[in-house]
Amino acid sequence: MTGAEVLLKALEDEGVELIFGYPGGVLLALYDALLDSKIRHIGVRHEQGAVHAADAYARAGNRVGVCLGTSGPGATNLVTGIANAYMDSVPIVVLTGQVSTGLLGSDSFQEADITGITMPITKHSYLVRDPRELPRIVKEAFYIAASGRPGPVLIDLPKDVLAARDVVAAPAVPKLKSYKVFGKGNAGQIEETAKAIAQSQRPVLYAGGGVINSGAQTALKELVEATSLPVVTTLMGIGSLPAGHPNLLGMVGMHGTVTANYAVDDCDLLIAVGVRFDDRVTSGLGHKFATKAKIVHIDVDPAEIGKVVRTHIPLVGDAKLVLEDLMSLVQKQDKPEWWNQLRQWQKDYPLRYDTDRLTPQMVIEKIGKIAGEDAILCTDVGQHQMWAAQFYPVARPRHFITSGGLGTMGFGLPASVGAQIAQPDKTVFLVTGDGSLQMTIQELATIIQHKLPIKIALMNNGVLGMVRQWQKMFYDERFSQIQLHANPDFIKVAEAYGLKGIRVTDVSQVEGALTEARDYRGPVLVEFMISPDEDVLPMVPPGKEITEMLGR
């Protein structure tokens, strides 16, 4: 076997069905071997598209995503997507071509030190020097990517390693002596948490991406229903409790609901599950966050505990296992006074928008109704993303796919590719903006090439809306470089690639257009012409405490 064949065999052994990739010089042996492999290759138009697609494929499909790029520029084009997966704890294995081992370090053609470049944004990485080690390395890479706190693992593949002939592969026996994965939580700490719940008058459960990653949604639902715990979520935690669930107060933080922010500020017990007290939640003010509360922090990554806030009960372990153990120790309880207060806040401070004109909030809420509970919503980054977080009724985990930690404009379109390929029978909607879409717009060709019936809802306001909102609010409306004057006619662009295009300019057309898009058998781009003056509210201004929201 050649090195490339050994690699593909190892990937097959890990259950890999497909790879998102883009060919190049040093990968010729691998692309040749791919012709005879069971593994499908999804060709994209830019390596960034491949890594975002693999990322969303992992999120929507609950498995490890794989992407592939050539050496040098191919590898560096993957960097943004690797950082994105790292920040959001997504398990992907990134394969990069590399120049031959003999040329390493000599500044040869299309050489980049990609293991060095990506060291701070990968969970681990390998530079393969001996093709016989490929089975072990691949096995370790998949295990590291998916276990514990998931994340990207990179395998750099020199040309001669892939091209080597008559490779006698060593057995795939991992050598991970020092790698530790946490499972069950400490029994004493769990008991203490159960006691704290029983004693608490005003508890809040703060759920993040860790709930989704560990598949803890059922355990979470049972626990909060039994103990009447109100739940706030992070952006990554959306879907951990279904929209409309009576215990759900919405998202917390910069663009969270007033009730969620007030509840966190006022609570006497904060049970943080799979979260990292990000500055978009705490305003970077860890010492002023939930100051009246005893804080329980449940996380699979011990380094997150105590990083931002002082924790009273640290609980290292898998969210699902810990919540299940906790469930067995709690008694049924309701907290009527606390809930009266919460319901009052909900009544006084609902999320709202104008209904007499075409607003993005209304469009997003409508998409939720028309797409149905089983649909997957992908978003890009900016105002539309926050409106989606606020107004889209996400019913299930892994059905809301967004770039959280890194906030990568351009994530959305390739993410919708990955989500649709992971879940071919589901409806996939993408909500994007005219800024974000143009960062990876070339992937429209990928959608057509692979016959993906993705429904794109483009919120076109002709500006970089989120930046504009900040300039409006905090820089005296001195608008700088946010106008996208030379935007193309997006309907023509869609049609040029082979998508159906529908333009919506009035509120009366929304329902018809979205229904048509959903029922159309192929990909559609629906363009909503919205006002640049629409703001994301409420909003905690930068550096302010989370109770100091504008637009309450």
Added chain:
Amino acid sequence: MLHTLAVLVENHPGVLTRVAGLFARRAYNIESLSVCQTEDPGISRMTIVVDGDDQVIEQVSKQLHKLVVVHKVTDLTGEAIVDRELALIRVKVNNETRLEVLQTVDVFRGRVVDMGRTNITVELTGDGEKIDAFVRTVRPYGLMELVRTGKIAITRSDN
């Protein structure tokens, strides 16, 4: 406060970069670092002296633990340990000062490893304070060159 961490890592190329890179990107300050193979050739030991309060040190250790190549992190601060540094120091001398300098070397239990007409080179081992004190003492004669290893440390056998 300075903390001394003993970090057992895999003995592979690139491991030092991973550890040093972690310190750099999380803005932890390395005071000194020394690395060498241990009794197990597959394992290297890094002795890292890092400045920070308890919370910073806790984060440093947790972040180090997350690296796949790190086997064990021990904070030796406050433990009963023996720690040593080695220094090579070249001091300017002339006919009048040579004897005084040699006496100083004797007091500090250093060793003269090289001698020229105008300078002598001294080898000195000890904890950091001892070496600092020696350097302070000979500086007035003319300190020409100073090389210090980082600190290495080992726990006392009773522990």
